[in-house]
Amino acid sequence: MFSPGERCPARIELSDFQILWLKRRPYATQPVRPDHECQLEFRHNGPHGALGQQCDDIEWWVRWTFSSSTVEQVTACPGVRDEPDEPGEDDSCLLFEGHPGRHSFDLGPW
Template sequence: MLSPGERCPARIELSDYQVFWLMRRPYATHHVRRHHECRLEFRHDGPHGDVGQQSHEVEWWIRWTLTSSAIEQVGACPTVHEESGDPPEEVACLLFEGHPGRHSFDLEP
């Protein structure tokens, strides 16, 4: 059973068109995958989401519900967390700006 702080178990398979569209983004930095898992916190509000592609300051996130999916250009979450250490290290949230629930660094891998 999942508990708060765990990631949502939702998954999606992209269409051929969606995969091709993500592959064609200029200055793409990621290998495009057909299967995606939600990166948000378990029991989050709103659609599920996973990053589909990234280039420089632009991110394209796959957002989906039980009945539809879309690829949206969004900004990265600006939140950073300072982890103790010598020297202390800043860890950035890897989700999109305005995401529901906890930040990625507060979720179990």
């Protein structure tokens, strides 16, 4: 089924209020989707997480458990891969600072 290094299969559908709030962020760089997949490693500790919106150096992540969800402003993870496997591969972690589990570049694709 799932093994270490794979992404968590948890999903969430955002409320209308959360969608509207993310769409109204100044200088937003991404379209807002109503549904999100957890971007953390399978069997991680703590709440699930997915990038909800990005504006320059500011990121808002949707964090959720079985009973609640929130949108939090976070700092990007400073993790950098020592040597990319292939030229042009992203060598920066695309998760938030202090995330549980492996860096995004060590996980399977979305």
